[in-house]
Each structure stands twice: as structure tokens, then as C-alpha cells.
Amino acid sequence: MRSKPQHPGPPNGHLLAACVVLLLGFSTQPTAAAPVAYVIHISIDGLRPDAITALGPSNLPNFYRFRTRGAFTDNARSDYDYTVTLPNHVTQLTGRGVLGTLGHGWTANSDPPSGATLASNKGSYVAGAFDVAHDHGLRTGEFASKSKFVLFDTSWNAVNGAPDATPPDNGQDKIDVYLNIGDTAALVNALVTNMTAQPFGYVFLHLTDPDSVGHASGWNPAPGSAYSNVIKLMDARLGVIFSLVQTNLQLAGRTALVLTADHGGSGTDHSLNTLKEDYTIPFYVWGPGVLAGADLYRLNATNRLNPGTGRPTYADPIQPVRNGEAANVSLKLLGLGPVPGSTIGTNQDLALTIPSPTDFALRLAGTDAVLTFTTRLNVLYDIQRSDSPGMGSWSNLVTNLPGTGGVVTNVDFGALDSAPHLYRLNLHF
Ligand SMILES: [Zn+2]
Numbered sequence: 001m002r003s004k005p006q007h008p009g010p011p012n013g014h015l016l017a018a019c020v021v022l023l024l025g026f027s028t029q030p031t032a033a034a035p036v037a038y039v040i041h042i043s044i045d046g047l048r049p050d051a052i053t054a055l056g057p058s059n060l061p062n063f064y065r066f067r068t069r070g071a072f073t074d075n076a077r078s079d080y081d082y083t084v085t086l087p088n089h090v091t092q093l094t095g096r097g098v099l100g101t102l103g104h105g106w107t108a109n110s111d112p113p114s115g116a117t118l119a120s121n122k123g124s125y126v127a128g129a130f131d132v133a134h135d136h137g138l139r140t141g142e143f144a145s146k147s148k149f150v151l152f153d154t155s156w157n158a159v160n161g162a163p164d165a166t167p168p169d170n171g172q173d174k175i176d177v178y179l180n181i182g183d184t185a186a187l188v189n190a191l192v193t194n195m196t197a198q199p200f201g202y203v204f205l206h207l208t209d210p211d212s213v214g215h216a217s218g219w220n221p222a223p224g225s226a227y228s229n230v231i232k233l234m235d236a237r238l239g240v241i242f243s244l245v246q247t248n249l250q251l252a253g254r255t256a257l258v259l260t261a262d263h264g265g266s267g268t269d270h271s272l273n274t275l276k277e278d279y280t281i282p283f284y285v286w287g288p289g290v291l292a293g294a295d296l297y298r299l300n301a302t303n304r305l306n307p308g309t310g311r312p313t314y315a316d317p318i319q320p321v322r323n324g325e326a327a328n329v330s331l332k333l334l335g336l337g338p339v340p341g342s343t344i345g346t347n348q349d350l351a352l353t354i355p356s357p358t359d360f361a362l363r364l365a366g367t368d369a370v371l372t373f374t375t376r377l378n379v380l381y382d383i384q385r386s387d388s389p390g391m392g393s394w395s396n397l398v399t400n401l402p403g404t405g406g407v408v409t410n411v412d413f414g415a416l417d418s419a420p421h422l423y424r425l426n427l428h429f
Contacts, residue, residue: 035288036333037254038195040241041129041204041326043092044234045085045146046211046270047261049074049282051221051231059223060231062238063284066259070286071294071352075306076321078263080313083278084109084271085211086148088262088323090118093128093152093204095327095342097314102343111148117155127340129202129327130156130174135166136336138201141177143191145184145208152204153178176200184209188237192244199250202330207237211265219265219277256287256333260323276309283321285329291353291428296321298429299351301378314343325350354379354427359407362423369415371423375403382426383410387419394424 057064118126161172217226245255266277324344332348
């Protein structure tokens with residue numbers, strides 16, 4: 001949200017001099033406690049990020065809206081052991097890997113046996129993002145396009161869901177609306193209808209089409225292939241969702257989208273967990289407070305490691321971005337804590353923006369304005385000035401000033417000679 005002007009900084013004795021008023025502000029959004037009221041968590045089945053790159057922004061304006069207006073990576077990872085649909089969706093919703101004592105334990109990828117739940121399979125309750133959202137009073141929804149996704153509605157229904165330990169008691173049924181429609185155009189329309197009538201605080205949407213086409217015709221990312229064409233169709237689905245969240249008065253400016261996938265694919269399969277085409281997936285976040293165009297690995301240089309073409313285990317000290325982060329990133333956006341029992345992104349530390357400097361300050365030296373602020377390494381700063389801020393006209397004094405980790409100083413020579421000025425910083429990479 002780089003272009004959005006912010007409130008000027010706090011009043012400061014340095015801001016007034018003679019008859020010239022100098023004000024300071026930032027053009028990144030400050031981190032609010034919970035700027036987001038609604039999260040739509042989208043998983044596109046079998047989505048390969050290189051198919052998005054191959055088609056480009058003119059073919060995929062909505063995927064590219066995530067890339068240019070959101071924070072993203074095309075190099076996230078699926079579960080380590082499994083690159084098939086249902087285990088990876090349990091991972092997305094629970095924030096757990098599949099195997100091991102801390103894993104969710106759901107390895108099957110077919111329709112669950114009647115009445116089977118995550119808890120009956122694991123031998124103990126397995127909580128998901130729905131638990132946290134619903135227990136905190138949010139309306140929740142699951143909109144899926146494969147029949148096996150009934151697993152979630154069964155696992156977290158009025159009988160099998162955990163008692164709500166967070167007063168008031170919102171009940172054991174953690175998913176308020178469950179819809180399963182194979183036709184994803186109809187599914188997305190139903191989501192829009194429901195969101196318009198009564199918004200979901202947290203809703204999960206699964207779009208099956210790329211997986212179906214991949215199995216039938218191959219995961220060929222080249223434009224013109226059947227697989228590539230279905231990615232364009234998915235872009236149209238995203239366009240319907242963007243239209244909703246940007247035009248609906250209740251949702252606009254208060255809704256975030258989290259987009260990832262369960263796995264990629266190669267040939268007509270995706271089950272080989274050692275194949276990079278199978279385990280490489282996108283992870284995109286768009287919404288208020290998310291830095292436009294930011295690469296998630298650059299934003300998280302110390303706490304996430306770009307795995308290159310590798311396949312890091314869960315034991316690696318610095319983890320890649322994983323699809324299993326979707327649950328805890330969604331909850332963080334909503335101002336909620338992590339999923340109990342989760343192990344992926346549990347400390348909710350995936351940064352989606354850069355904190356603005358708290359010490360952006362100005363002093364006068366003769367007729368010059370001296371601007372100082374503490375920078376962060378790897379971040380680029382533009383210092384902008386407006387002589388008529390109400391008109392939205394800003395000009396760059398300096399662009400792409402590299403952050404050093406220390407304080408930088410910049411002088412606007414002769415600032416006192418002309419009209420009042422407003423200064424602001426624009427942070428980016
Ligand atoms: Zn599949």
C-alpha cells in the first residue's frame with residue numbers, strides 16, 4: 001500500500017519554524033492491532049507457480065495483483081513427505097506436517113470412510129484454523145470442490161468438534177457453512193452470495209480445476225497448453241473474489257486473501273515427494289497492511305530460508321515458507337493466536353510488511369530541512385515531499401536510498417524559502 005498517504009507523524013518541536021510548517025509522514029501502513037476483519041484462505045489444487053510466470057500479467061491480472069500489490073513467494077513448499085491433496089489440505093488448515101508425533105497423521109487421499117475424523121485417525125483431537133476463529137466468535141465457512149473435503153466438516157462438526165474453551169461458548173460446530181460443489185464457477189458464486197449476505201471472518205476455498213486438467217492432460221506450464229488455459233480460468237475465479245472484496249462496502253479495506261496450493265505436478269502426476277515440480281508451490285498474501293510487491297524471503301531474511309530447488313525437512317533450523325503456514329498467517333491477520341498443536345509458523349512471525357521507522361525526524365539548519373531516520377538493512381527508501389498534500393501530489397526528493405541498519409540523513413536544501421511542505425517516507429525493496 002505504498003501509494004496511500006498516512007497521517008503525519010506525532011507533533012514535534014522540530015516541525016515548526018518561522019512561518020513555514022514542515023510535517024512528516026509515512027506512506028506504508030502502520031501495523032494496527034487487527035486491521036483485517038475477514039480472511040479468505042484459497043487453495044488452488046495442483047497450482048504450479050511457473051505456469052503463472054509463463055502467462056504473465058496481461059493474461060493473469062488477478063494472480064499478478066497478489067504479486068504486485070501483495071507479499072508473495074513462488075518458492076514455498078508443500079508437506080515434506082506428501083505431495084497429494086488431502087494430507088496437504090489438512091496441513092494447511094491445522095498448521096502441522098503429516099507424519100510424526102506432532103503431525104496431523106492423515107495420510108489418505110481418497111474419500112474418508114463414513115464418520116472418520118482427524119481425531120479418530122490420530123487418536124487425539126486435531127484442531128484447525130476453524131477452531132480458533134469460531135471459538136473467538138467469527139463466522140466460518142468451507143467451500144470445497146472435491147468430495148473428500150467432507151473430512152473437515154465431519155471432524156469439526158457439532159458432535160466431533162472440541163468444546164469452546166474461549167467464553168462465550170460458540171459451540172462445537174466449528175464450520176458454520178459447508179458447501180461442496182465440483183463446479184468452481186458455481187462454488188465461487190456461492191461464496192460471493194454468502195459473503196455478501198453475512199461475511200465470514202475466516203473462510204476456506206478450494207478450487208480443484210488445475211489438478212483435474214493436470215491429471216488428464218499433463219502439468220504443462222507453457223502458454224497454450226490445457227493446463228495453462230485452466231490457470232487463466234482460475235485467474236477469472238480470483239477476479240470474482242477481488243471484485244467482491246474491493247467493492248463490497250463491508251469488506252473493502254478490511255479483507256485479506258491468503259493463496260497457496262497443496263502441490264504442483266509433472267507429467268500427469270504429483271505424488272512423487274522428491275520432485276521439485278511436485279513440492280514447489282506459491283504462497284501469496286494480499287490485503288491491508290501487506291507490503292506491495294514484497295518477496296516473502298526478502299521480508300523474512302532472518303526467519304525463513306529460500307530453499308532454492310531443495311526440499312528442507314521440518315528439522316531444519318530456518319524453515320522455508322510452507323503451505324502449512326496458511327492457518328497461522330490467516331489467524332495472525334485476524335489478530336488471533338495460532339492453532340493449538342500447530343508446528344508450522346506457530347509463533348506467527350512471517351512478516352508481511354516492513355515496520356516504519358519510529359524516529360523519522362526533521363531539524364532546520366539555516367533554510368535547509370535536515371531529515372533523519374533509522375533504516376533497516378535491505379530496505380530501500382524514497383523521501384517524498386508535497387507542497388499541497390491535500391491534492392495528493394508528491395515528488396521524490398531521493399529514491400532508492402539503501403537502508404544500512406543505521407541512521408541516515410538527507411537534506412532538502414532551501415526548504416524554508418518556499419511554501420509549507422509535508423515529507424513522507426516510502427519503504428520498498
Ligand atoms: Zn491430484
